[in-house]
Amino acid sequence: xxxxxxxxxxxxxxxxxxxxxxxxxxxxxxxxxxxxxxxxxxxxxxxxxxxxxxxxxxxxxxxxxxxxxxxxxxxxxxxxxxxxxxxxxxxxxxxxxxx
Amino acid sequence: xxxxxxxxxxxxxxxxxxxxxxxxxxxxxxxxxxxxxxxxxxxxxxxxxxxxxxxxxxxxxxxxxxxxxxxxxxxxxxxxxxxxxxxxxxxxxxxxxxx
DNA sequence: CATCTATATAGATTTTTGTCTATATAAGTA
DNA sequence: TACTTATATAGACAAAAATCTATATAGATG
Numbered sequence: 147x148x149x150x151x152x153x154x155x156x157x158x159x160x161x162x163x164x165x166x167x168x169x170x171x172x173x174x175x176x177x178x179x180x181x182x183x184x185x186x187x188x189x190x191x192x193x194x195x196x197x198x199x200x201x202x203x204x205x206x207x208x209x210x211x212x213x214x215x216x217x218x219x220x221x222x223x224x225x226x227x228x229x230x231x232x233x234x235x236x237x238x239x240x241x242x243x244x245x
Numbered sequence: 246x247x248x249x250x251x252x253x254x255x256x257x258x259x260x261x262x263x264x265x266x267x268x269x270x271x272x273x274x275x276x277x278x279x280x281x282x283x284x285x286x287x288x289x290x291x292x293x294x295x296x297x298x299x300x301x302x303x304x305x306x307x308x309x310x311x312x313x314x315x316x317x318x319x320x321x322x323x324x325x326x327x328x329x330x331x332x333x334x335x336x337x338x339x340x341x342x343x344x
Numbered sequence: 345c346a347t348c349t350a351t352a353t354a355g356a357t358t359t360t361t362g363t364c365t366a367t368a369t370a371a372g373t374a
Numbered sequence: 375t376a377c378t379t380a381t382a383t384a385g386a387c388a389a390a391a392a393t394c395t396a397t398a399t400a401g402a403t404g
Binding site: 148166169172175177179213215218219221226229238244 | 246247250251253254255256259262263264265266267268270271273274276277278312314317318320321324325326327328334336337339340341342343344
């Protein structure tokens with residue numbers, strides 16, 4: 147889980163996900179919205195893809211990206227378990243007050 | 246938001262939050278569950294506190310920690326907006342296909 | 345085929361961050 | 375007061391990560 151969070155925790159990548167949240171965009175559309183270079187965008191998209199947070203299709207020489215909403219939902223669901231009560235979790239194995 | 250996520254994205258801190266999800270624990274209880282040193286734990290707790298993800302009270306010479314569930318809920322709520330439709334978001338300002 | 349556009353890769357560099365050791369502080373206890 | 379336990383701080387160091395420039399590839403188009 148921390149691996150997914152690390153990918154999302156970068157402000158540029160989070161903004162990319164936000165931009166994609168309304169629908170498909172190509173890399174060059176995204177690039178125009180950022181200050182960083184094209185190889186940097188390529189690097190971010192690769193990370194997002196490798197971690198299944200986005201999906202890609204080829205359209206001519208363009209890469210069209212969209213959110214993988216299922217994976218993102220799954221991540222937020224798991225994260226919300228932290229603030230919910232009475233779920234199976236590692237904290238049950240803790241011995242309190244042993245120090 | 247990415248600041249919060251960066252704090253949570255570390256696997257040690259995520260595990261600390263998980264351990265705290267069942268209730269209050271002192272730093273020394275937590276320390277016994279990890280391989281790293283006491284100063285490292287202290288550093289992690291400081292980060293979690295500075296970002297309001299946990300709350301602390303003093304009990305003698307011990308620090309008692311608990312989750313700040315409100316903040317964590319707020320974070321997961323905002324994150325879940327990514328995978329939901331039709332919310333106000335920066336992607337509406339995008340000009341698609343301008344490249 | 346030559347060229348342009350869109351994207352990827354390689355490699356270097358800088359920043360960030362997680363960790364350590366050593367030491368300090370602060371509270372409890374004999 | 376001396377000592378022990380719990381925690382914090384300072385400073386160093388190493389690993390990870392974000393960025394860049396330069397270059398390569400791949401598809402579209404004249």
